Amino acid sequence: xASSHYNTDAGLEIKTRSVEQTLIPLVxxxxxxxxxxxxxxxxxxxxxxxxxxxxxxxxAVGRFVTVGEAIANENEELKEEMYFACQEAxxxxxxxxxxxxVGAFDQPESDTRATVYTDKTGMIKAARLLLxxxxxxxxxxxRVVIKQIINSRSKVLAxxxxxxxxxxxxxxxxxxxxFGNEMVEFAHLTGDRQNDLKDEKKKxxxxxxxxxxxxxxxxxxTASKTCLxxxxxxxxxxxxxxxxxxxxxxxxxxxxIVTDSRQNGDNEIHPNSIYADIKEFKQCLKAKEATEDxxxxxxxxxxxxxxxxxxxxxxxxxxxGDLLRCYTEHVVLKALKVSGVExxxxxxxxxxxxxxxxxxxxxxxxxxxxxxSGTEPLAITCLHAEETFxxxxxxxxxxxxxxxxxxSSKIAKENLDVFCEAWESQLNDMSILLKEINxxxxxxxxxxxxxxxxPRPGKHTANLKTVKAVKLDAEEQAKIAKLGLELRLxxxxxDAETERxxxxxxxxxxxxxxxxxxxxxxxxxxxxxxxxxTTQDLFHQADIFAEEGLRFHASxxxxxxxxxxxxxxxxxxxxxxxxxxxxxxQMTSKTPVHGxxxxxxxxxxxxxxxxxxxxxLMKILSLCYKLLKKCQVDQTFMDSPHSWRGxxxxxxxxGESLDGKNTDTxxxxxxxxxxxxxxxxxxx
Numbered sequence: 001x002a003s004s005h006y007n008t009d010a011g012l013e014i015k016t017r018s019v020e021q022t023l024i025p026l027v028x029x030x031x032x033x034x035x036x037x038x039x040x041x042x043x044x045x046x047x048x049x050x051x052x053x054x055x056x057x058x059x060a061v062g063r064f065v066t067v068g069e070a071i072a073n074e075n076e077e078l079k080e081e082m083y084f085a086c087q088e089a090x091x092x093x094x095x096x097x098x099x100x101x102v103g104a105f106d107q108p109e110s111d112t113r114a115t116v117y118t119d120k121t122g123m124i125k126a127a128r129l130l131l132x133x134x135x136x137x138x139x140x141x142x143r144v145v146i147k148q149i150i151n152s153r154s155k156v157l158a159x160x161x162x163x164x165x166x167x168x169x170x171x172x173x174x175x176x177x178x179f180g181n182e183m184v185e186f187a188h189l190t191g192d193r194q195n196d197l198k199d200e201k202k203k204x205x206x207x208x209x210x211x212x213x214x215x216x217x218x219x220x221x222t223a224s225k226t227c228l229x230x231x232x233x234x235x236x237x238x239x240x241x242x243x244x245x246x247x248x249x250x251x252x253x254x255x256x257i258v259t260d261s262r263q264n265g266d267n268e269i270h271p272n273s274i275y276a277d278i279k280e281f282k283q284c285l286k287a288k289e290a291t292e293d294x295x296x297x298x299x300x301x302x303x304x305x306x307x308x309x310x311x312x313x314x315x316x317x318x319x320x321g322d323l324l325r326c327y328t329e330h331v332v333l334k335a336l337k338v339s340g341v342e343x344x345x346x347x348x349x350x351x352x353x354x355x356x357x358x359x360x361x362x363x364x365x366x367x368x369x370x371x372x373s374g375t376e377p378l379a380i381t382c383l384h385a386e387e388t389f390x391x392x393x394x395x396x397x398x399x400x401x402x403x404x405x406x407x408s409s410k411i412a413k414e415n416l417d418v419f420c421e422a423w424e425s426q427l428n429d430m431s432i433l434l435k436e437i438n439x440x441x442x443x444x445x446x447x448x449x450x451x452x453x454x455p456r457p458g459k460h461t462a463n464l465k466t467v468k469a470v471k472l473d474a475e476e477q478a479k480i481a482k483l484g485l486e487l488r489l490x491x492x493x494x495d496a497e498t499e500r501x502x503x504x505x506x507x508x509x510x511x512x513x514x515x516x517x518x519x520x521x522x523x524x525x526x527x528x529x530x531x532x533x534t535t536q537d538l539f540h541q542a543d544i545f546a547e548e549g550l551r552f553h554a555s556x557x558x559x560x561x562x563x564x565x566x567x568x569x570x571x572x573x574x575x576x577x578x579x580x581x582x583x584x585x586q587m588t589s590k591t592p593v594h595g596x597x598x599x600x601x602x603x604x605x606x607x608x609x610x611x612x613x614x615x616x617l618m619k620i621l622s623l624c625y626k627l628l629k630k631c632q633v634d635q636t637f638m639d640s641p642h643s644w645r646g647x648x649x650x651x652x653x654x655g656e657s658l659d660g661k662n663t664d665t666x667x668x669x670x671x672x673x674x675x676x677x678x679x680x681x682x683x684x
Contacts, residue, residue, distance in 0.1 A: 016196040019138045023131070054100030061093030061130070068137040075144055082140050088133035095126040146258050149193060152186045153251050160251075163220070164244050169228055176221065183217060187474030190254055191528050202257050204377035207529075208384035209257070212250040214478060215422050219243045219395070222415035226402060229411045235401040239415070242395050313372040313441050320365050320434050327427060332358060333420045336396065340403030340416060348404050352397050359393030362430070369433065374440035381433055388426045395419050428485055435492045472535070476600050477528055483607050484526025490614035491520045497621045506628075508559065511552040512621055518545040519614055522607060535599055542589040542606045549582035549613055559624065567627050574620050581616060585609040 014020050065086040072082035099122060159179045166172045187210065194206040223240040230236050255261065332354045339347035363386045370382035399416040406412050472480070494516040501509050518541055524530030525538050532538050556575040560568045588609055593602050 014135070014139065015198055016142060016193075017198055018196050019135075019142055020198065023135060023138070051100055054097040057100075057130075058093045058097035061089055064134070064137070065090050065093075068141070071141055071144060075147070078140050078143060082137065085133050085136035085140060088129055089137060092126050092130035092133060096123070096130065099123050099126065145189075145193065149186075149189045149258050150255060152182070152189055153255055156182045156186050157248070157251055160244065160247060163224065164240075166224075166228070167231075169225075172224060172228060176224075180217075183213070184474050187214070191474070193258060195529065197257075200375075200377045201380060204380040205253065206257050208380060209250045209253040211384070212246060212388075214474070214481075215425070216243055216247045216250070218418055219422065220247065222411070222418045223399075225411050226399075226409070226415045229409060230402065230406055233402055233405060235398045235405065236412070239395055239398040239402060239419075242391065242398070246391055309372075310441075316365075316368045316372045317434060317438055320369060320430070323361060323365055324427060324431055324434070327358065327362075330420075330424060333396070333423065336400045337403075337413075337416060337420070340400045341407055341413065343404050343407040345404055348400060352400070355393060355397060359389050362389040362427075366430070369437060372441075373437050378433070378437055378440065385426065385430055385433060388422075392419060392422050392426065396423060425485070428489065432485075432488055432492065435495070471533065472526075472528070472600070472603065476603075477526060479600075480526045480604060480607060483604065483611070484523050487519055487526075487607055487611045487614065488523040490611055490618065491516045491523065493618050494519075494614060494621065497618060497625070500625060508552065508555050508621075508624055511548060511555060512617060515545060515548050515552065515614070515617060518548065519610055522610055526607065535603055538603060538606060539589045542585055542610060545610060545613070546582040546586040546589065549578060549585075549617075552617075553578045553582070556620065556624075559627075563627060567630070571620075571623060571627060574616065574623060577616050578613070578620070581609065581613045585613060 014023070068082055068086045068089070072079045072086070075082075156179070159175060159182055162175050163172065163179055166175060190206065190210055194203055194210065197203045197206065220240075220243045223236075223243045227233070227236045227240040332351055336348070336351045336355065338344075339351055366382050366386035366389065370379045370386075373379040373382055396416070396419045399412070399419045403409065403412040403416050494512060498509055498513055498516070503509070521530050521532055522538060522541055522545070525532040525541075532541055553575060556571065556578070560571050560575070563571065585606065588602065588605050591602070593599050
């Protein structure tokens with residue numbers, strides 16, 4: 001095949017989606033150019049079209065190279081390599097322009113001048129050179145992004161060291177303000193990098209490191225204030241030291257990920273799970289010359305391993321769910337706070353023992369979940385959960401000891417509250433993790449995207465062009481994280497409710513699943529993840545979510561007409577709340593706002609109102625399930641066909657490329673914009 005002639009250099013490893021997405025259309029277009037159909041008689045129109053292609057290539061490559069050379073001028077260590085790659089790209093562009101020059105076709109047939117028709121080998125060589133050189137420029141530009149992350153981390157680390165050594169509140173406030181600004185910049189860079197990474201394991205590790213830094217920033221503030229207020233308190237010093245140590249480890253992990261500095265140590269960092277070992281064992285159970293008895297034995301062994309894996313998964317999920325339900329009320333944390341405020345050292349010691357037991361149980365449960373996680377990214381998240389419980393548990397204890405020694409200290413009380421909130425947050429994350437692991441085993445992991453609704457080409461997109469679409473910064477995401485987590489828990493409840501239904505083709509059920517998936521995408525937005533990249537994406541999703549809610553309400557009316565009067569009245573009491581909530585959300589999503597504060601307020605309101613809709617949806621679904629069980633509604637209603645599923649899938653197909661467009665702001669984005677001009681040939 002022709003495509004084999006212009007693979008990029010083997011040594012150029014593409015690690016990010018932005019570079020990959022930039023190159024994919026280029027590869028496609030060059031393939032089209034090389035594989036053009038040769039005709040004995042070439043019309044004037046064809047010749048002129050070929051010439052325009054060559055000129056477009058030459059001009060686009062020239063602009064592309066200009067951007068690359070500008071990056072080279074700003075980065076001395078890349079200057080030589082970048083200039084060389086740019087020269088190669090320029091030479092390849094000029095060669096393609098020459099091979100498509102109309103003037104070459106005006107020469108006599110005996111003329112030896114090469115053209116795209118007479119020198120296909122030359123065109124292939126030029127195409128290979130262009131792809132190779134453009135890839136080099138993009139990969140080198142990507143190294144600039146890595147450099148930015150490293151430099152940003154160095155600034156954060158230096159300020160962190162200053163913070164650890166301050167001895168006065170005034171100095172602390174001044175340096176912490178600087179630290180906050182540097183952390184926001186670091187969060188932006190690492191967030192973009194996380195979304196851009198191709199390797200799912202690295203993406204999961206980056207997410208874990210960024211989560212630590214996000215949560216530890218508030219811990220660092222209160223722990224440092226407590227230590228400054230009570231400088232002679234040993235427990236306060238231990239508490240503060242633990243936070244600084246954990247932040248440094250997380251900063252180191254980010255650098256390891258972006259630089260691949262521990263690439264060979266992955267097996268040590270992330271040991272294999274039992275699930276992975278069983279899976280590998282079932283690939284390995286093969287024999288080239290197996291007898292019939294041996295083949296039968298292999299099949300039976302595979303069946304046993306599958307049953308073992310299933311039993312292990314069921315046991316892990318059930319025991320984890322039971323454990324999390326036991327800790328829902330946070331009894332031990334409340335008792336710790338009371339014993340600290342009352343300076344009751346005996347009660348504090350008792351609570352400390354109980355929390356230590358809980359810590360070990362949760363850490364052990366995290367290890368168990370890792371073995372049944374089903375995917376490597378989820379296994380990494382389980383390791384992160386285990387580490388968090390192991391670290392935060394002792395930090396809560398040291399914070400409680402400090403409060404018990406200084407029971408009237410508001411700062412010490414605030415510090416204990418922050419660490420307890422971190423524990424509660426990790427328990428919530430554990431619930432979400434449990435649901436995601438179960439989804440993998442039940443084969444539902446891909447369904448979330450199947451119901452997503454994003455702006456499509458056409459009227460929606462045209463209307464959106466007049467509105468400025470922005471992303472939430474790290475501070476805004478931190479503010480909205482709790483609300484987003486609450487929304488995620490609501491989607492988990494709805495998903496759990498829908499799993500009870502025997503008839504998965506029920507129209508009401510499918511509409512509820514659609515709404516749950518849209519709400520899930522809005523939750524991902526609060527974390528800076530998923531397909532919704534900007535506030536405008538979020539508002540459009542909220543609008544579509546509300547529309548689906550109104551359709552859901554119409555389906556409820558159809559159902560109610562088939563019920564007895566008592567059942568109908570019970571259903572409509574809940575159902576009539578739905579239109580008001582959905583219409584309010586639509587109004588919010590369409591209300592124009594100006595300014596950063598107003599936009600964030602609109603985001604906050606949209607998430608809150610979506611959560612309110614999901615609360616009512618959960619109640620209605622539960623009631624519908626009971627009524628359908630009782631009344632055995634006519635099957636014709638339950639089997640009614642609907643066309644939305646295909647439309648939603650088409651929407652995802654149209655919007656899927658958003659995942660690859662979250663590029664950095666230090667060169668690759670400019671290069672990608674210029675690369676869009678490399679339109680080599682328009683196929684009709």
